[in-house]
Amino acid sequence: MDQTLLNIAPAAVDDAPLTAADVRAAAERISGKVVRTPTAYSATLSAITGAEVWLKFENLQFTAAYKERGALNALMQLPEERKARGVIAASAGNHAQGLSYHGTRLGVPVTIVMPKTTPTVKVMQTESVGGNVVLEGESFDEAYAHARKLETELGLTFIHPFDDPHVAAGQGTVALEMLEDVPDLDTLVLPVGGGGLASGMGTIARDINPAIRLIGVEAQLYPSMYNLLKGTNLPIGGDTLAEGIAVIAPGLFTSKVLRPLLDEFLLVSESQIESALALLLQIEKTLVEGAGATGLAAVINNRELFAGRRIGMVLSGGNIDTRLLANVLLRDLARSGRLARLRIGLQDRAGALFKVAKVFHEHNVNIIEVFHQRIFTHLPAKGLVTEIECEARDKQQLEALVSALRREGYEVKLVETE
Secondary structure, eight states: OOOOOOOOOOOOOGGGGSOOOHHHHHHHHHTSSSSSEEEEEEEHHHHHHHHHEEEEEGGGGGTTTTTHHHHHHHHHTTTHHHHHHOEEOOOHHHHHHHHHHHHHHTTOOOEEOTTTTTTTHHHHHHHTTEEEEOOSSSSHHHHHEEEEHHHHHHTTOOOSSSHHHHHHHHHHHHHHHHHHTTTTEEEEEEEOSSHHHHHHHHHHHHHHHHHOOEEEETTTOOHHHHHHHTTOOOOOOSSSGGGOOSSSSSSHHHHHHHTTTTTTEEEOOOOHHHHHEEEEHHHHOOOOTTGHHHHHHHHHHHHHTTTTTTEEEEEEEOOOOHHHHHHHHHHHHHHHHSEEEEEEEEEESSSSSHHHHHHHHTTEEEEEEEEEEEESSSSOEEEEEEEEEEEEESSHHHHHHHHHHHTTTEEEEEEEOO
């Protein structure tokens, strides 16, 4: 991981495409219309990371994400004639719900174009808060192109999910609230996708405290803004848990804002994001989506950069598919050694499985499921492979079991999760 500081001279205030005044005006405009979410100290995460960790719970917004702020700020600045005509956006995520919810509340018709591949639950969630969903194309790019086409044909106003100064100013109110609640934070960890949240938060934070450190975090599979600002050419694409910041092309406006602001830019892997998400659920009893866990993932895996610092991180959203959440939690249990699948070679004779189960019993390891394989195996015809899913107290108990099985003469292999 490249951890070279960006070292880019700040832009002149007069040239800034987004100002602290814009963020403060947005805060006044949306005050009382979005949730002023809490900023809370986490004693346990502080002990784990060696830093003083403060969390901003944006997953407690009505639509469970900070996107409401920018969407509302943009809607409220539209002329009445444009409000009457309606607005349009391309989004399959939190922007769609935030725009639809506040548009409906303000009496502004909202059209959201989503790819045909969008999960039904996201379509239903958007429609439930008043959005008119149009399904078009097989990818986000095709949906985006169709939204821009409808914008012209129907005379609607397009509201971009991140590359818009009004949207970014609204997102910046997250940092304004954090620094009002905890004025002596010396570092903010900012999730980066298109850059709307990071540019808004960074702008107001640097105005309040010119010495504050601003650390951007992007998913390793989608380093689009990282490539642009760092001058690298890392590959982009893949199935990421942090779909909320999985952006192929970063914002032109937001990249201009972020270039002089970020002191450091970090990338986090999928396994790191999964572990951070599980940790937040276990310790803070709060549910976040993948993008919302990237800040904690960066701090945990770059301890030397954050040790002794007073860190503010935003839990940007809490919208995650329940089946996906179950997979993440089970995989985390497997990484920690509490769940495992052992592949064991046996002789195909009566009592063979009983003898193996007896070793599990002696080590107090619970057997969850057993799978036998007689055909697709390299063993002789009289042999078989059994895979046993089991639950242990911790990794040490599991390792003791494996050692005992090998002492009994069994060939044992731990099936990896990745």
